[in-house]
Amino acid sequence: MQSIKEIIGKVETNTVAERAACEQGNFYEPINNNAIGPGMNERIQKLRKLSFEAIPSISIERALHQTAFYKENLGKHSTPVLRALTFLDHCEKKSLYMGENELIVGERGPKPKAIPTFPELTCHSVEDLEILNSREQQPYTISQEDIDIYAKEVIPYWKGRTQRERIFSHVPIEWKRAYEAGVFTEFMEQRAPGHTVLDGKIYKKGMLDFKKEIEAHLDSLDFMNDPEATDKAEQLKAMSISCDAVIVFANRHADLAEQKAQSEKNPQRKKELEKIAAVCRRVPAHAPRTFHEAIQMYWFVHLGTITELNGWDSMNPGHFDQHLAPFYEKEIKEGTLSREEAKELLSCVWIKFNNHTAPPKVGITAKESGTYNDFTNINIGGVKIDGSDGVSEVSYLMLNVTEELHLLQPGTSVHIAPKTPNKFLNAACKVIRQGHGYPSVFNPDTYIMEMVGMGKSITDAREGGCSGCIEVGAFGKEAFLLTGYLNVPKIIEITLNNGIDPLTGKVAGIKTGDPREFKSYEELYEAFLKQLHFVVDQKVKVSNYIDRMFAKYAPAPFLSVVIDDCIQKGKDYYDGGPRYNTNYIQCTGLGTVTDSLSTIKKHVFEDKTLSMDKLLTAVANNFEGEEKLRQTIINKTPFFGNDDDYADAIACKVYDDLVKAIDGKPNIKGEYFHLNMLSTTCHIYFGKVMGAMPNGRLAHKSISDGTSPSHGCDIKGPSAVIRSLTKLDHTRSGGTLLNQRFLPSLLKRDEDIIKLGQLIRSYFTLGGHHIQFNIVDTATLRAAQQAPEEYKDLLVRMAGYSDYFNDMNDDLQQEVIDRTENESF
């Protein structure tokens, strides 16, 4: 007799969910069993509530400072120095925020979730601001008064001067056609190239130490023989100024804390404010000495980099647990810190991350926008630089905090190497079971190999990890720029239409022949490859062009201070200063592509039960009147994700050819492009700009994400999925993405948790890069659609990031519901 899981599922809804991480360090008495995060103390509950309920808004302060400074100073300095001085100017003037109860201080805007704009890159129009203020999903509030000031003070100055306008005035027609058809996106037209993660250097050196290093390099410049010496001098001067800027910023916080302490009546808060003042005097000028100082150090550096520019995927602390563990262990031993205090400080910085909503895009409507998440990803566990196990008490505390706070940001990931203890893996799986979406799970063995394969040293690779969704980089030493998503299914669509985008009738690619004339599957596949290479080449050319524009017009001197070897080289982060410089193109839709090719290969060319003409006509008509054909395709074709070699071989071939098309293309820094496989929410947008596909996917429905199977098409369970996925050689990419949705009943008992861990270990032994689980039931999601107010904190994990279900638009919500439910009875 089979077991009875649905009953177990029912039982579950009647019991209060177990607080898994409690066992690993829950120190506070629960208020009541239904409260979110019963382990939070009063301070954290208040701070969390404030952060959770704060409405994202636009702050125009930075734009006003920036505009005034440029008006006054443009032309007086070299570009890097000008950039550093505007940064200093803003740090000197910007409104400070120091909330009641805070222990870790500093906000990018004047209050939590107040987001500055970056008009020097992309300047919001009045219409943009009005849409952002009023749209239903992910609004950003802004007052009419501020819009009026923006229209008067900011917009006129930047008209024709923004980075975005410079870019769009120069792109070739072929690129524009493909871009407008939705064949790819371009990251660098909206925000500065980002994906920046820190290593451990800021816990050993203060800004004054960095300044000394900069001075030494300035002194050693060889103006006699080095033609670049002048440029280097300007870069180094700019870096030095930017160090001053963050010190000024911290000192202003120290002043404010002292001021507040003087008038504070509550003796306990008074002491806290005095401590804050002392910490802000110490860091970031000097290296931190305590756990508290180390966290505040990171936070100031974080704020500095996201204020200087608005790089994609925010800023990331990298292996935060490994960086903080020495401080924690020393202080615990000396008795100057308790576990409770450490947990409280971690909770404070977690809430700080959550206060920093993603900057709003320009020229974009609510429909195209997806999330408030700015994608900070904290790596927990994994291996240390020497290859030893990186798990510490701090790792468990971070899991605990992640679970209790249940916030949109920061994203957390656990890193499970063969030497990672099962205790840690199981603790992580228990947090996964809560269904908050976090943490995602990574395989250090595979990503270290990926990085070594791209030429990093083994120690730099071990110091690296994953940021954003799944992208690998050598933390603190690499600029790994994501240049945009590639809509691989769209390339199939264009191939099937001989270079034309069927949605608009416009040219989007090149002529590769009418598929009705093709005699073999191979002929079709060759045509696809031609289109692919054409598109990738267009993309690379323009990305390189834009890349250079940032080096020239929008250098990032402060970011350059904290990334090796910018100081040594005297070069900016965007100008080849880092030790490693990688450009990525993120491919998506492997499932949709594989299943479409499998359909054509099997039914048209092998079984010959379907003519190309009939298939293409049905696809062009969105399968109207052809439901029988569509169902036959869906139910009688080998699809990716079922451990079926027929389909998986096609996936492997496509993946191989994507690697061949992208890997090794030169970037402007003498290094290379690589591919990774992810989509965040872009597969929704890409789906919208597409008609039906041969795999039976209807027009405008989302395409498959990253390397995941097409939605609902993986019907053989997770062990079949991981086998399909690992037929691809993950080590040749810069990251792959696998989403798996689980119903709670699969994780009811502690044995189930252990088995989930074993499934993860199996995937990683086979060579998988990343896996994440969405533990949620359909009924809950439907209910959440009907009564959003009652499900405000329903966090959903998909496509490499987390979001609140209610903050997602209808399409994203529907997608989460449509995903395969792996309930196996």
Added chain:
Amino acid sequence: MSLIFDVKRYAINDGPGIRITIFLKGCPLSCVWCHNPESIEKRVEKLFTRSKCIGCKACVERCENHACTLTKEGILTDTNACLLCGKCAEVCPTGATQMSGMQYPIEEIMAIIKKETLVMDQSEGGVTFSGGEPLFHHEFLVKLLDECGKEEIHRCVDTTGFTSAKKLLEVASRCEHFLYDLKVMDDEKHKQYTGVSNAQILSNLQLLASTDVNINIRIPLIKGLNDDDENIHQTALFINALHKKPLMVNILPYHSIAQKKYEKLGRIEKFIKMEEPDIACQKRVISLFESHGIKAMIGG
């Protein structure tokens, strides 16, 4: 001819670790609560899911014996004319018509099982043969167990125990773990609800307990049928008298999910809705076993 009606990967409730469960078709019992009604008949059967049918008539056109008719209730199959050839299922675009029961060569089953090797290794899992009654296919099962043994795959058999002692021992010597059903101790009730006496089942369990294999005892718990204190008490006494204790008694609460399966088989009249045991009932049974010093838990 041995038929397989399902293969389930990532089976986490059918024995230790992560397993692949192979379901063999055919069972000598006919328990009224059976939730795998398609497992009872040893022959191929046709399943029809009305909600999936789009009325395309592909099957009607394909059937050489004119056994399929499209009606308001979906496809109606004339069982007298139907030869169970499966051609209708082959052409059905949506999977509304399916055939239950496939014949596989041993090598093919082994190839499927071996796909799970790494997952089985990582989790100390293995293969579970379930049914139906796997011992109903004794020869076939022995061959499969031998092949799995060669691959050093952990083997588990999920059985009603209704078989000869000889066959049981032959199988027991080829596997590491048994999931053994005990339905109800009162023989009259057993006959009434399963169609067979439990005498052989009980003596086989006594025999099995004297071998090396690990045993989990599984009890489908049905309210008002076998959840009474007396039955649990008798079961516990029987278990305690065994040569060795089972690793665990797994209580599997009855559920009425199978209703849909009876519909698909066109045998809805055979579906008898039993009463699902509530949580209090489940807890009572667990604590009764515990009071006898027997480890028991809900679920497989």
